[in-house]
Amino acid sequence: MKLHIETRELRMQHVWRISRDQASAKVNVFIQLEHDGVTGFGEVAPNIRYNETTDSSIEFLERAQSVLESANPWHFQDLLWQIHDLDAEQNAAKAAIDMAVLDWIGKKLEVPLYRFFGLDGGKAPVTSYSIGIDTPEKIKEKIREAEGYPILKIKLGSEDDERIMQAVREATDRTVRVDANEGWPDPRQALEKIHWLAQLNVEFVEQPLPAGRLEDVAWLRERSPLPIVADEDVHLARDISALAHAYDGINIKIMKSGGLLEALRMIHTARALGLSIMLGCMIESSLAITAAVHLSPLVDWADLDGNLLLANDPFVGAGVQDGKLILPDGPGLGVRIRE
């Protein structure tokens, strides 16, 4: 397979702030894999939290080139394990290769990927719409802009938590999910926050404590009135059994798992262990978001809105109607470059 790599700057509609950082634009890496007259598309959304940058992603892709050059894409299970084994990290770059190979397969077979996986596209869930950390006035403005979305995901984990939730509840009575992004390091403080949120019609809380503190999370879960969902604590299927006693659910992202095949293994592992499943994302264009949407009929909760927060999405793919994700009908990912 022939690999083509390019970068694109994705601009945010609003400055995007979470507990640990903020940005008004992001550079993602886009790839094309061409073989036998067909081209598969892929995207890397590097995340510095996991030691990924644009440069480290490109470096990984260049290393993968020698494997891809001689690869037979029909043997994609073997091929994608080979890619996986090239590095202990750089899963976002692996995800781009995984989705491009599967896009190629779907296009060759002339089926959309969700059909290739045997899924009912009509079962795609409603996605939440994320509201980053901001001033109360801006929070209210963003909630007004997100009028068409019945579920909101509110980023907390700063000293402004009370002011933000007050603004949210002044603006709307919609269902709210909270993501602390590791922002409440003291378990007793986290428990107080969760009791307070339970009175504000919050559905669940994502990653309250810093990753790697499973016994503290287990302590919290025993006392928590709300479900607790792992994000920064879970990357791969092999992580899940160790955290099943501490969390009620996991947030799977293809950029963390290294692609759709591992995400699928995670979905089945989490189900076997009785965990609820969310499918989430980074700041991504409609290309990578659509890849995840193809697996979304299998999960309980979707947070696939990275593309909706962009001012210049370079791709057209999955749609949204009243929050419900709509799968495209084209073969493979069903994604095309925006005119």
Ligand SMILES: [Mg+2]
């Ligand atoms: Mg999260």
